[in-house]
Amino acid sequence: MTQTTDGALAVNEAAVTTRRRFDPARLLQDQGLIVVVLIFGLVLSLLSPTFLTPTNLMNLLLQASTLGVMALGMTFVIIGAGIDLSVGGIPAIVSVLAVGLVVRGELPVWFALVVAIGVGIVVGLANGFAITKLGIAPLIATLGTLSITIGLAFAYSGGTSIVPVPDFYNLLRRANMFGIPINIIILAVLAVVTHFVLTRTTFGRSLYAVGGNRQAAEMAGIRTNRVILFTYVISAVAASIAGILFTARLASGSPQTGIGIELTVIAAVVIGGTSLFGGRGNVLGTVLGAVLITMVTNAINLLGVPTAWDRVLLGVVIVIAALLDVFRLRIHERWMSRKAS
Amino acid sequence: MGVVAESTPPLVHIEDVVKRFPGVVALGGVHLDLYAGEVHALIGENGAGKSSLIKVLSGYYTPDSGVVEIAGKPMHHSVASARSSGVATIHQERQLIPDLTVAENVVLPHWTPSGVWVRPGELQRRAAAALATLVSGVNLSAPARTLSPAVGQMVEIARGLAQNAQILIFDEPTTALSLAERERLFETIERLRASGLAILYVSHNLEEVHRLADRITVMRNGRTVESAPATEFTTQRMVQLMVGRDVRALPAVNEQLGETVLSARGLSRGRRVRNVSFDVRAGEIFALVGLEGSGRTEVARTIFGIDRLDSGEVWVHGRKVDLKSAASGIEAGIGLVPEERKLDGIFPILSVRENISISLLSWISRLGVLSIRKDRALARKSFTALDIRAGSTETEIGNLSGGNQQKVILARWMNRECAVLILDEPTKGIDVGAKAEIYVLIKRAAEEGAAIVLISSDLDECLPVANRFGVMRAGELAAVLERTEISKERIISIATGDHERTVA
Numbered sequence: 066m067t068q069t070t071d072g073a074l075a076v077n078e079a080a081v082t083t084r085r086r087f088d089p090a091r092l093l094q095d096q097g098l099i100v101v102v103l104i105f106g107l108v109l110s111l112l113s114p115t116f117l118t119p120t121n122l123m124n125l126l127l128q129a130s131t132l133g134v135m136a137l138g139m140t141f142v143i144i145g146a147g148i149d150l151s152v153g154g155i156p157a158i159v160s161v162l163a164v165g166l167v168v169r170g171e172l173p174v175w176f177a178l179v180v181a182i183g184v185g186i187v188v189g190l191a192n193g194f195a196i197t198k199l200g201i202a203p204l205i206a207t208l209g210t211l212s213i214t215i216g217l218a219f220a221y222s223g224g225t226s227i228v229p230v231p232d233f234y235n236l237l238r239r240a241n242m243f244g245i246p247i248n249i250i251i252l253a254v255l256a257v258v259t260h261f262v263l264t265r266t267t268f269g270r271s272l273y274a275v276g277g278n279r280q281a282a283e284m285a286g287i288r289t290n291r292v293i294l295f296t297y298v299i300s301a302v303a304a305s306i307a308g309i310l311f312t313a314r315l316a317s318g319s320p321q322t323g324i325g326i327e328l329t330v331i332a333a334v335v336i337g338g339t340s341l342f343g344g345r346g347n348v349l350g351t352v353l354g355a356v357l358i359t360m361v362t363n364a365i366n367l368l369g370v371p372t373a374w375d376r377v378l379l380g381v382v383i384v385i386a387a388l389l390d391v392f393r394l395r396i397h398e399r400w401m402s403r404k405a406s
Numbered sequence: 407m408g409v410v411a412e413s414t415p416p417l418v419h420i421e422d423v424v425k426r427f428p429g430v431v432a433l434g435g436v437h438l439d440l441y442a443g444e445v446h447a448l449i450g451e452n453g454a455g456k457s458s459l460i461k462v463l464s465g466y467y468t469p470d471s472g473v474v475e476i477a478g479k480p481m482h483h484s485v486a487s488a489r490s491s492g493v494a495t496i497h498q499e500r501q502l503i504p505d506l507t508v509a510e511n512v513v514l515p516h517w518t519p520s521g522v523w524v525r526p527g528e529l530q531r532r533a534a535a536a537l538a539t540l541v542s543g544v545n546l547s548a549p550a551r552t553l554s555p556a557v558g559q560m561v562e563i564a565r566g567l568a569q570n571a572q573i574l575i576f577d578e579p580t581t582a583l584s585l586a587e588r589e590r591l592f593e594t595i596e597r598l599r600a601s602g603l604a605i606l607y608v609s610h611n612l613e614e615v616h617r618l619a620d621r622i623t624v625m626r627n628g629r630t631v632e633s634a635p636a637t638e639f640t641t642q643r644m645v646q647l648m649v650g651r652d653v654r655a656l657p658a659v660n661e662q663l664g665e666t667v668l669s670a671r672g673l674s675r676g677r678r679v680r681n682v683s684f685d686v687r688a689g690e691i692f693a694l695v696g697l698e699g700s701g702r703t704e705v706a707r708t709i710f711g712i713d714r715l716d717s718g719e720v721w722v723h724g725r726k727v728d729l730k731s732a733a734s735g736i737e738a739g740i741g742l743v744p745e746e747r748k749l750d751g752i753f754p755i756l757s758v759r760e761n762i763s764i765s766l767l768s769w770i771s772r773l774g775v776l777s778i779r780k781d782r783a784l785a786r787k788s789f790t791a792l793d794i795r796a797g798s799t800e801t802e803i804g805n806l807s808g809g810n811q812q813k814v815i816l817a818r819w820m821n822r823e824c825a826v827l828i829l830d831e832p833t834k835g836i837d838v839g840a841k842a843e844i845y846v847l848i849k850r851a852a853e854e855g856a857a858i859v860l861i862s863s864d865l866d867e868c869l870p871v872a873n874r875f876g877v878m879r880a881g882e883l884a885a886v887l888e889r890t891e892i893s894k895e896r897i898i899s900i901a902t903g904d905h906e907r908t909v910a
Binding site: 265266268270271273274280283284285286344345 | 752
């Protein structure tokens with residue numbers, strides 16, 4: 066307890082610790098998901114001999130990468146205590162524009178890419194504007210843009226896939242560095258950049274503050290609206306990039322691209338330990354969340370379970386991960402109170 | 407009217423009730439007897455324990471020790487059983503559900519006398535019966551949000567009557583009312599008394615207490631200090647009892663004042679801030695005092711820029727400040743330590759280090775990239791300068807004591823060397839030892855040349871440290887007093903609007 070003898074401030078001579086002391090509870094809280102992923106991997110490798118082959122692992126990562134890119138963007142939004150459903154529509158509009166403008170409009174590939182991603186950014190700005198300036202709840206605002214983007218994608222494409230894709234996409238599909246597919250490289254680079262932005266920039270620090278206590282952030286002089294608007298733009302850019310990657314993988318500009326993926330993206334972020342209440346979250350968790358979700362799909366394939374069960378198993382994994390999160394917090398709290406007493 | 411014979415047993419009997427919270431004794435031995443057919447006024451300064459006592463009576467708090475009896479039976483401490491034993495509270499803030507109809511609000515939560523089915527006709531009849539004696543011409547089917555504060559209050563009283571309440575508690579019921587509405591409320595209360603209800607009237611407005619009370623109980627520091635028939639009190643005696651013993655000789659304050667730093671001119675915002683003007687000089691501590699709800703916090707928020715002004719200007723160091731947000735106030739050199747530390751001050755899940763540097767991010771960054779080294783250095787410097795006690799700079803601030811949390815918020819502004827530092831109830835919820843330290847820091851900031859605006863409800867605390875006093879009443883700056891001409895009695899009588907009567 067704080068006590069002074071004469072009201073004057075005793076100068077604290079002892080050196081002030083600035084490093085985190087080793088804290089098992091915190092370690093578990095931060096890295097608990099690694100354990101889950103490893104155990105699930107172990108079980109899979111026992112059940113299926115093909116799981117631990119390099120080809121399968123690479124394939125798994127390749128599948129996780131597009132989801133992971135979107136989840137990185139969503140991490141910003143959710144740390145800021147928001148939600149972005151429109152990522153389920155942005156890949157579709159990006160995909161049909163990026164291919165359609167070339168195939169039907171006879172524009173250069175790079176120009177089509179700029180326009181497509183530009184449209185994605187406009188959707189992000191619209192989300193941010195509707196939420197911060199107009200005061201519409203994030204869930205509703207982005208539900209609206211989700212529907213609008215999908216609708217526009219269908220309208221533009223006439224409801225059918227636009228084929229054949231320009232050569233650029235075939236090159237992108239096969240591109241690799243040192244034998245590692247470009248998608249995985251992109252995910253890795255973006256993960257590092259995201260980590261840096263979250264932990265080492267004024268924007269990142271402000272974002273945790275806004276998500277942790279918006280009122281206090283405003284009082285501390287942070288321009289909270291600007292911070293929140295920016296998270297939706299980031300998420301939209303991530304979804305646009307994913308739209309390009311999807312287009313390459315599917316080799317078509319399809320209005321079906323990425324439809325329904327928004328909930329999977331949110332699940333990856335939340336499984337990764339980002340709090341839906343805002344203020345908490347980290348990149349490693351998000352990437353692991355995307356990997357875990359992809360492992361479920363992978364398991365279905367390897368074990369020969371009918372694909373219809375995919376969603377059921379995914380749901381079970383989400384609930385288990387959420388439960389683990391609750392336990393983790395409980396253990397953390399118990400540890401804190403034991404330390405305090 | 408008149409005092410009921412004491413031979414009848416009291417309807418409510420409270421004896422030696424104690425309620426403690428970590429670091430604070432909210433109630434330290436309260437005695438009170440409330441009889442049927444009387445208006446019993448409960449008075450005391452802010453923080454004297456009136457609200458805590460109301461919460462005990464309405465079942466929100468379970469006392470740590472002591473006796474609470476209602477109609478001779480020990481009270482069961484829960485909200486539901488307080489209600490069923492006949493206690494109804496009319497809160498300062500409206501407790502109506504805005505989208506339910508008036509009728510539904512009256513019968514809330516007893517939609518139906520028994521069973522499951524709600525019959526609209528029966529519901530309306532019950533509501534009408536309860537409202538009939540109180541107010542006429544109210545549309546029972548209108549949503550409650552359409553009601554004026556005065557009529558809303560009547561609906562709340564009707565809710566109490568519909569539940570067969572025997573004991574009505576009024577908590578500062580006149581704050582939102584006009585003069586005419588007050589008079590109507592007083593007449594209603596007198597009628598309720600005549601019909602045999604026991605009424606506990608909580609207020610710090612002594613005029614109202616004079617007008618209504620049969621009996622008065624005075625609280626101070628969580629205890630009842632006097633309980634007697636109203637005829638035995640003069641206003642002066644009430645003030646003396648509320649305040650306690652005379653104020654001791656004041657220690658020296660900083661006399662070396664510089665030039666005017668902060669100049670507030672004609673600040674106005676809605677009904678809570680009305681044409682407030684004052685100047686504060688470098689090194690000066692200007693105390694802004696007044697009752698809760700008198701507009702002190704609102705004045706602070708408009709100067710800081712978090713709330714927009716309807717009209718008026720804020721000048722700092724001779725330059726007009728363009729106030730658009732807290733960020734613009736901070737840029738102009740204004741810092742605010744908010745009253746609600748948990749809501750407006752701290753980021754509970756961030757570390758102490760992150761909480762310190764959050765208002766200083768531009769200082770520890772280049773092109774938006776943070777220097778973790780500078781961040782750590784800033785935290786270390788603040789720990790030493792303000793004697794912040796925490797396991798490390800990386801501890802989550804939510805785990806710190808209130809006093810240390812407050813030092814962290816002070817560190818934000820003291821590191822910036824703000825020209826103007828506004829502190830809203832800086833020692834609220836802080837234990838005694840840390841309070842003294844906070845005041846040492848405030849005085850240090852003044853000595854270093856800041857203009858300080860200190861908002862406090864605790865006159866004992868701010869009297870010794872402030873150079874001048876602005877007394878707020880109903881959104882206006884009712885008086886500015888020099889240090890030489892103040893006394894607690896004078897401040898309270900101005901703040902309660904009683905001074906026309908008491909000032910000799």
